[in-house]
Amino acid sequence: MSNKKNVMVFIESRAGKIAEVSLELLGAARDLAGKLGVQVEAVAIGHDLKNELTVLGHYGCQRVYYINDERLAFFSSVPYAKTVVNTIKAHNPGIVLFGATTMGRDVAPRVASALKCGLTADCTDLKIGEHQIKDKTYKNTLLQIRPAFGGNIIATIVSPESVPSMATVREGVMKMITPNPDAAVEIINEACTIADNDFLTEVLEVINEEKAVNLKAAQIIVSAGMGASDPEAIELARTLAAALCGELGCSRPVVDSGILDKDHQVGQTGITVRPNLYIACGISGQIQHRAGMSEAKRIIAINKDPNAPIFAIAHYGIVGDVKDVLTKMINAYKKA
Amino acid sequence: MGLRMIVTVKQVPDTHNVTGEAMKEDGTVNRAALPTIFNPEDLNALEEALKIKERTGGHVTCISMGPPNAVEVLKECLYRGADDAVLISDRRFAGADTLATSYALKCAIEQAGEYDLILCGRQAIDGDTAQVGPQIAEKLDINQLTCISAVTEIDEESITAKRSVEDGYEIVKSGFPVLLTVTASANEPRSANAKKVMTYKNIGKEICNSSYDESYMAAETCAVISHVKEWNVEAISADPVQCGLSGSPTKVKKIQSVVLTGCESRQIANSETEITNLMNELVSENIIG
Numbered sequence: 001m002s003n004k005k006n007v008m009v010f011i012e013s014r015a016g017k018i019a020e021v022s023l024e025l026l027g028a029a030r031d032l033a034g035k036l037g038v039q040v041e042a043v044a045i046g047h048d049l050k051n052e053l054t055v056l057g058h059y060g061c062q063r064v065y066y067i068n069d070e071r072l073a074f075f076s077s078v079p080y081a082k083t084v085v086n087t088i089k090a091h092n093p094g095i096v097l098f099g100a101t102t103m104g105r106d107v108a109p110r111v112a113s114a115l116k117c118g119l120t121a122d123c124t125d126l127k128i129g130e131h132q133i134k135d136k137t138y139k140n141t142l143l144q145i146r147p148a149f150g151g152n153i154i155a156t157i158v159s160p161e162s163v164p165s166m167a168t169v170r171e172g173v174m175k176m177i178t179p180n181p182d183a184a185v186e187i188i189n190e191a192c193t194i195a196d197n198d199f200l201t202e203v204l205e206v207i208n209e210e211k212a213v214n215l216k217a218a219q220i221i222v223s224a225g226m227g228a229s230d231p232e233a234i235e236l237a238r239t240l241a242a243a244l245c246g247e248l249g250c251s252r253p254v255v256d257s258g259i260l261d262k263d264h265q266v267g268q269t270g271i272t273v274r275p276n277l278y279i280a281c282g283i284s285g286q287i288q289h290r291a292g293m294s295e296a297k298r299i300i301a302i303n304k305d306p307n308a309p310i311f312a313i314a315h316y317g318i319v320g321d322v323k324d325v326l327t328k329m330i331n332a333y334k335k336a
Numbered sequence: 337m338g339l340r341m342i343v344t345v346k347q348v349p350d351t352h353n354v355t356g357e358a359m360k361e362d363g364t365v366n367r368a369a370l371p372t373i374f375n376p377e378d379l380n381a382l383e384e385a386l387k388i389k390e391r392t393g394g395h396v397t398c399i400s401m402g403p404p405n406a407v408e409v410l411k412e413c414l415y416r417g418a419d420d421a422v423l424i425s426d427r428r429f430a431g432a433d434t435l436a437t438s439y440a441l442k443c444a445i446e447q448a449g450e451y452d453l454i455l456c457g458r459q460a461i462d463g464d465t466a467q468v469g470p471q472i473a474e475k476l477d478i479n480q481l482t483c484i485s486a487v488t489e490i491d492e493e494s495i496t497a498k499r500s501v502e503d504g505y506e507i508v509k510s511g512f513p514v515l516l517t518v519t520a521s522a523n524e525p526r527s528a529n530a531k532k533v534m535t536y537k538n539i540g541k542e543i544c545n546s547s548y549d550e551s552y553m554a555a556e557t558c559a560v561i562s563h564v565k566e567w568n569v570e571a572i573s574a575d576p577v578q579c580g581l582s583g584s585p586t587k588v589k590k591i592q593s594v595v596l597t598g599c600e601s602r603q604i605a606n607s608e609t610e611i612t613n614l615m616n617e618l619v620s621e622n623i624i625g
């Protein structure tokens with residue numbers, strides 16, 4: 001085993017299934033580890049996950065520390081955090097990454113607090129660079145990049161004086177690598193040393209609710225902003241989305257005013273999407289919205305204001321009234 | 337007897353009105369330049385505590401760490417029915433990241449006495465980090481239930497709550513002491529009670545360490561009743577090295593205002609022909625089927 005400070009990913013699983021965000025993070029970890037000349041490791045906590053873990057190898061993980069215990073089948077803050085702390089202490093990674101999910105955001109701060117190390121939430125980019133404090137230069141430091149202040153600024157955060165550097169990253173932000181079915185992961189079983197009286201949360205029920213829309217998986221999204229929020233415009237956006245086999249998205253004020261459900265919201269506090277085509281209808285294009293969709297392969301913006309910021313990131317800009325333009329698009333597609 | 341509850345509340349800049357100038361050269365926030373509000377989800381945490389108090393009886397103490405004028409959010413707590421309010425304020429707390437913040441709040445909570453239930457907002461809108469709650473719980477070595485969207489049952493022994501997760505929700509139960517982080521969907525915060533506003537409007541602060549220079553808040557201290565306690569580093573027996581900038585492992589390396597990165601953009605006229613051409617083009621490129 002190498003004594004270098006590796007990059008470690010917290011593997012999240014729910015009902016025995018590995019979360020997509022964990023696989024995405026393995027891709028990010030692989031890039032960071034490549035720059036540092038170290039390996040990608042993971043810590044997986046749960047019960048009966050062994051068969052699931054082979055997939056980690058396909059996504060770039062070289063070694064996984066697996067803590068298997070019946071008591072860990074359901075998420076519980078104290079035992080999970082303590083187990084991660086123990087794993088970090090035993091294997092000394094230089095960087096630890098968590099998904100910015102309800103589980104990651106629950107565990108990571110406890111771990112950082114216990115280890116007295118830095119933790120940056122909701123990173124949108126991770127890089128390796130150097131940082132100077134007084135006359136000391138820290139090389140190979142994790143640069144944690146995230147929007148701050150409601151997305152009005154982009155901050156680069158570092159924590160070079162404490163080890164490891166820890167960050168959470170939201171689902172959909174990092175790209176998953178193309179899986180290599182031949183790449184194997186070394187599974188190292190570790191005992192769970194958590195005492196019974198640390199299991200302080202009783203999970204009485206787990207209820208799955210089907211989402212009305214699945215924006216994350218959609219290849220085409222037609223998204224309605226405040227400029228397309230009257231019933232007629234929403235209906236046209238919905239019709240176009242249906243015709244293109246896509247989903248209906250929207251901006252936050254459309255959710256705030258109760259027109260569409262939160263599951264439709266794209267953006268910094270909504271869902272991060274990366275579709276083939278994003279059609280922004282009557283959306284001004286504020287940074288918080290763009291944070292969730294600027295990675296779309298093609299963007300069509302429809303807005304009556306030629307100076308709307310959305311046009312700066314759109315591949316195709318159409319200045320005009322949404323209803324008028326949407327009607328033309330629907331008709332054109334029917335003919336096409 | 338009822339439950340002894342602590343609610344942590346934060347005064348935050350209204351992030352709807354932020355510009356690049358809101359940051360200082362050293363990368364910290366220029367709070368003076370921004371309008372401030374009561375962190376929205378902290379209002380939900382307070383509301384939940386007040387509802388529990390109405391149900392089971394109890395005592396609600398609100399704690400905030402911030403500059404002297406953060407007393408405003410504490411007054412808001414009293415207007416709504418909190419029993420006590422404590423402001424943790426000292427120049428040595430300045431520049432704290434979540435680790436140093438949770439350390440100071442942990443010291444203050446211990447100073448405040450025995451507790452059963454600590455309620456925090458899920459996250460503060462200035463950083464959106466959602467870290468301080470769990471870090472307080474870790475430092476106090478107690479259990480936590482995060483992302484709580486409803487308290488379904490509570491008595492003197494235990495609490496049962498609904499925890500929102502990605503693909504649905506969980507019903508979780510814990511004994512005391514426990515820390516909860518509360519989301520906006522938990523409740524509809526009540527508004528201030530007019531009678532209480534009259535009572536508390538002009539209150540000042542009771543400062544617990546006279547060695548601390550308070551001259552700049554003289555205007556506030558012409559008090560009728562002192563209901564907001566103010567504590568500094570010594571008053572909460574905190575280690576100054578673990579507070580403020582020196583206790584913060586994360587450093588801001590760089591701040592950039594957001595600039596629009598332009599892409600190759602094509603203007604499509606709002607005409608039937610051009611829109612039809614665009615749609616046909618997207619079909620032939622297999623972008624749409």
Ligand SMILES: Cc1cc2nc3c(=O)[nH]c(=O)nc-3n(C[C@H](O)[C@H](O)[C@H](O)COP(=O)(O)OP(=O)(O)OC[C@H]3O[C@@H](n4cnc5c(N)ncnc54)[C@H](O)[C@@H]3O)c2cc1C
Nearest residue numbers: 150225226227251252267268269270282283284288304322
């Ligand atoms: C902390 C924080 C987090 C946030 N998170 C998100 C988030 O996740 N997602 C999000 O979307 N927002 C988010 N926001 C809000 C964001 O800042 C913007 O307020 C929001 O994106 C604006 O939505 P909009 O473009 O639909 O509305 P507006 O800004 O009101 O824009 C409407 C647009 O429609 C155009 N228009 C009006 N009528 C017509 C018409 N008939 N035909 C064509 N065009 C028309 C107008 O020219 C205008 O450009 C967040 C804000 C904060 C502070």
Ligand SMILES: Nc1ncnc2c1ncn2[C@@H]1O[C@H](COP(=O)(O)O)[C@@H](O)[C@H]1O
Nearest residue numbers: 344345401456457459460465466467468
């Ligand atoms: N300075 C502070 N004073 C009081 N409470 C705070 C402070 N900072 C954070 N909190 C609490 O911790 C929660 C999460 O904050 P954050 O980690 O900053 O998103 C907030 O909703 C508050 O309840």
